[in-house]
Amino acid sequence: MKSQLFIIPGLMLTLLVSALIALSHGAISISLNDVFSALLSPFFEQQLNPIYQQIVLELRLPRIILAFLAGAGLAVSGAILQLVTRNPLADPYLFGISAGASFGAVMMLTILNHISMILLPAAAFVGGLLSVFMVVSIAGRSAYNQVERMLLAGVATSFMFSAASSAMLYNSDPQAAASILFWTLGSFAQAQWDTLLAPAIIICSSIVVFFAFSRHVVAISSGDESATTLGVNVSRVRLSMLIISSLICSVIVASAGGIAFVGLLIPHAIRLIFGQHQLNNYFLVALTGGLFMIYIDLLARTLIENQEIPLGIITSAIGSVFFLFILKQRTQRNH
């Protein structure tokens, strides 16, 4: 119990150090000294190469903050959905959000033939919400078999939107197809200070709401019937949690593309490292997810010289290996 008191401060410290490492590494290495000077330059006069200042403050810092927000948001919404559906495979993307968001983006690129930094995220956001709206309206308000209906509706919605996206892409020019592919694999390269506001507000306020409903979510994770006897309106709370998680994911997909596996991976890693009971410690989940994402982004920027690897490739590669590892461990324990 006592050692748990140090988890959060420990993670915050790690976060700080990791952010500094991520700020100094990249296409050009910048010494920690210069990173500090750049960070302090808005407040105090500093002697520093203006290009370094530009790289640290205008390119890397917003990018790292977006990576942190995306990782935190995906991890927390994954944890919430796994708890309220009692399904260890639940992940925001399972409910059609990324397919819906891709559909919105593809529509924008092919039909309007328009690649705009503002319209593309907006279209993706609307597409994501559209798919959630469909899932929620099919899943209905009755608690009985609600989880099954939610999951099946999510899978069906995903396929439907994917089919529509594929049809549109098939009839479009190869360049549009290539840019959609890059977009769906995810990248933080577009991060700028003024694009951080929407994800920051949505993710932070959602985490506050999750904390408010934390008792209800834990009660639901112990079973629908048990939660009902504890005075929880199960179907209403579950749908609200799905809608809020979708909001988080839509805004992340809109600003950084589809980043697979994180919402699934981080909650399982938390279970493994800290224990199941920490899954509703959303602060811990968010910190872990954010930290993970900062390092994924660092890998994406530095693994191959002068080239960026799409995030989705790294997270999927790490995620799939990690899952096979967990599966192997579980089968060994049971036999």
Added chain:
Amino acid sequence: MSEPLLQVSNLCWAVANKNILNDITFNVKQGEFIGIIGPNGSGKTSLLRTLYRYTKPSSGCITLAEKDIWQLNAAKAAKAIAVVPQAPSSLPYSVFDVVKMGLTPHKGLFEPETADDLELVSQALTQVDLVHLATSCFDDLSGGEQQRTLIARAIVQRGQLLIMDEPTNHLDIHYQIDLLNRVKNLGETVIASLHDLNIASAFCDRLILLNKGHIIAQGTPDEVLLPALISQVYNVKVTTTTHPDHQHPHLLFHYWEQQ
């Protein structure tokens, strides 16, 4: 005499045109220990589910302290009715955290736990002798310890009525007796579904015998546990004697055709 605490009148519940519960009417007075008995599929669990608002009855009325429980909101109803459900297959939380779940209906959305709340949880753990297991994982406990944890949760929930669904299921005889003695000593109004008729005879003030969704008989154990009635409902051969300790019927089942 005051009004009964719980009044169930003309309760019916049908699923897909199949009647599961038919015209169920009974009252429960403050402090009574009521046993619901009946063979498998007789509607015991279905009846309890309508009482703790998990399934809405097709018709009929359930009032607790003269309030229709289906008019209350979920949290208000949960403050009045605490439930010890059948132990879930997996609950990966510590015993302390499971007992703390009993606070759920009493807490607002952002309301933190107070020292008093935690004291309440500790007291409940003391009452069921589980203080030494407070930090253990619920999944690692024995069946009897899991049931005691869920009883502590119900104590923390502080209802006027305690409903238990087959609390003695899967417990060996020592733990069955231990558990029901603990519940009896709480002095609460209890409705429990029970499989073992001799246990029901020993612990319950009144019994309600269900069969195929109907109440066949209700009353004291002496009025309900009649050999003719039990042999007809359960399709067994049975005779009764008087138990020397509690003077209520003790059932003897006959396993072979008598010579």
